[in-house]
Amino acid sequence: MTEVIATMAGNVWKVLVKEGDQVEEGQDVVILESMKMEIPIAAEVSGTVQSVKIEEGGFVNEEEVLLIVE
Template sequence: MPTNVNAHITGTVWKIEVKPGDSVSEGQVCVILESMKMEMPVEAPVSGNVESIACAEGQAVNEGDVLLTIA
């Protein structure tokens, strides 16, 4: 069952560390968000493969927005 990885803060997508098809481990940093000049890593909640990326670098996101999906 696919797992959505959500933004835990409102901010801007500063860097995407993974791409579709990549294998990720639980706790691995997938996306870095920037908010108020602070970088906040978003980690994979589960191990698996990146199924899709739902954001782009430079995009503004709100808390709870889906950033990527791990299957």
């Protein structure tokens, strides 16, 4: 189990995957918006998305878990 975490605080602009999706290492899975910039967050491992912990339009803090890949 690997947690994908936010690298900075910001608004969740877009969630690019859903539970059950297969992802590859380095694939963008979430896009955060901070200071009018779009920041892509990538999966650190290949696997299946087990749980999405956030919603589009929500706010996340730095180090917050965005989703879980197994």
